[in-house]
Amino acid sequence: xxxxxxxxxxxxxxxxxxxxxxxxxxxxxxxxxxxxxxxxxxxxxxxxxxxxxxxxxxxxxxxxxxxxxxxxxxxxxxxxxxxxxxxxxxxxxxxxxxxxxxxxxxxxxxxxxxxxxxxxxxxxxxxxxxxxxxxxxxxxxxxxxxxxxxxxxxxxxxxxxxxxxxxxxxxxxxxxxxxxxxxxxxxxxxxxxxxxxxxxxxxxxxxxxxxxxxxxxxxxxxxxxxxxxxxxxxxxxxxxxxxxxxxxxxxxxxxxxxxxxxxxxxxxxxxxxxxxxxxxxxxxxxxxxxxxxxxxxxxxxxxxxxxxxxxxxxxxxxxxxxxxxxxxxxxxxxxxxxxxxxxxxxxxxxxxxxxxxxxx
Ligand code: IPM
Ligand code: MG
Numbered sequence: 471x472x473x474x475x476x477x478x479x480x481x482x483x484x485x486x487x488x489x490x491x492x493x494x495x496x497x498x499x500x501x502x503x504x505x506x507x508x509x510x511x512x513x514x515x516x517x518x519x520x521x522x523x524x525x526x527x528x529x530x531x532x533x534x535x536x537x538x539x540x541x542x543x544x545x546x547x548x549x550x551x552x553x554x555x556x557x558x559x560x561x562x563x564x565x566x567x568x569x570x571x572x573x574x575x576x577x578x579x580x581x582x583x584x585x586x587x588x589x590x591x592x593x594x595x596x597x598x599x600x601x602x603x604x605x606x607x608x609x610x611x612x613x614x615x616x617x618x619x620x621x622x623x624x625x626x627x628x629x630x631x632x633x634x635x636x637x638x639x640x641x642x643x644x645x646x647x648x649x650x651x652x653x654x655x656x657x658x659x660x661x662x663x664x665x666x667x668x669x670x671x672x673x674x675x676x677x678x679x680x681x682x683x684x685x686x687x688x689x690x691x692x693x694x695x696x697x698x699x700x701x702x703x704x705x706x707x708x709x710x711x712x713x714x715x716x717x718x719x720x721x722x723x724x725x726x727x728x729x730x731x732x733x734x735x736x737x738x739x740x741x742x743x744x745x746x747x748x749x750x751x752x753x754x755x756x757x758x759x760x761x762x763x764x765x766x767x768x769x770x771x772x773x774x775x776x777x778x779x780x781x782x783x784x785x786x787x788x789x790x791x792x793x794x795x796x797x798x799x800x801x802x803x804x805x806x807x808x809x810x811x812x813x814x815x816x817x818x819x820x821x822x823x824x825x826x827x828x829x830x
Contacts, residue, residue: 473506476536480514481558482753483763484542490765490820491772497824514544514558524561530568538779539746543753567607571738571746573645574606578724583797587729587806595727601709603646604717606738608638611714632668639675646711647683656708658689660696660716730805732764735771737778745779747771761815764803766793769823792826
């Protein structure tokens with residue numbers, strides 16, 4: 471049966487990097503018998519400009535009707551002063567909640583070819599392979615009440631609510647335990663249980679779920695310490711599971727261990743493994759339209775899509791192998807460039823991956 475992928479380039483470099491990922495999908499269709507159709511839709515600031523909303527109903531409907539979604543990035547200077555309710559980021563958050571994509575998988579893998587690109591010493595990061603499992607549809611990102619109110623004394627006060635129910639914690643914990651069970655069998659749950667009641671409950675529920683996963687060794691860490699340990703001795707971690715906001719922060723930190731945030735893909739899954747796939751970096755408006763952004767995180771997101779949602783693990787392997795090969799050939803976009811390698815553009819990098827795929 472033909473599968474359907476909704477393609478949402480979004481804003482900024484989203485347009486350029488998704489174009490390269492689409493080249494890869496087209497190559498899979500042509501040369502690997504991948505039976506898929508793609509349909510593009512608007513999201514983020516580009517959608518706002520056209521439809522006065524960052525998430526048009528037609529886009530959400532298309533995503534609901536598709537087997538999976540490929541997203542570029544959202545946001546940009548142009549839309550920063552808009553009301554928060556219609557900012558590009560709301561488009562992304564609306565997709566996450568509208569499709570119930572509660573499990574966000576963010577792998578941080580250091581490719582040996584890029585050991586020099588990390589700002590950390592090679593011995594600290596070489597061989598790094600961490601999976602961050604971030605809760606994505608709850609916590610302070612979505613908690614009510616929220617807003618900015620005026621107090622009796624005339625002063626304004628901003629407020630947000632950190633809230634997690636037991637079922638929300640339990641389901642993300644189980645995703646993380648399952649993943650850890652298939653890897654090195656170690657799961658570190660990150661919280662701030664010494665201060666926040668909400669994450670005291672988090673710790674309790676994760677511990678309770680853990681009783682059913684005898685093959686996984688569970689540990690707990692406060693988020694401040696986890697941030698420190700990630701840059702001090704990152705290889706101590708196998709899988710980490712944490713709340714929406716802590717996961718947002720820790721995954722950027724983990725990304726830099728690998729040399730560039732331009733290398734890391736992500737998957738956001740619902741309970742039936744339907745997923746949205748996107749690079750973890752943002753729309754980088756400072757370099758948008760210059761053909762210099764790194765498309766590899768988006769191309770690797772296609773590989774994750776094939777593996778987690780479309781049941782095409784061998785094609786996923788092929789893409790990952792092709793990315794390794796172009797790195798072996800010394801090709802680098804500017805974010806991962808170092809002396810002795812060859813600096814290439816966004817489109818050159820995409821073409822190189824396609825050409826390796828065609829030879830495989
Ligand atoms: C991410 C991004 C988003 C988030 C923004 C763009 C809303 O930083 O995917 O990590 O905060 O979740
Ligand atoms: Mg982020």
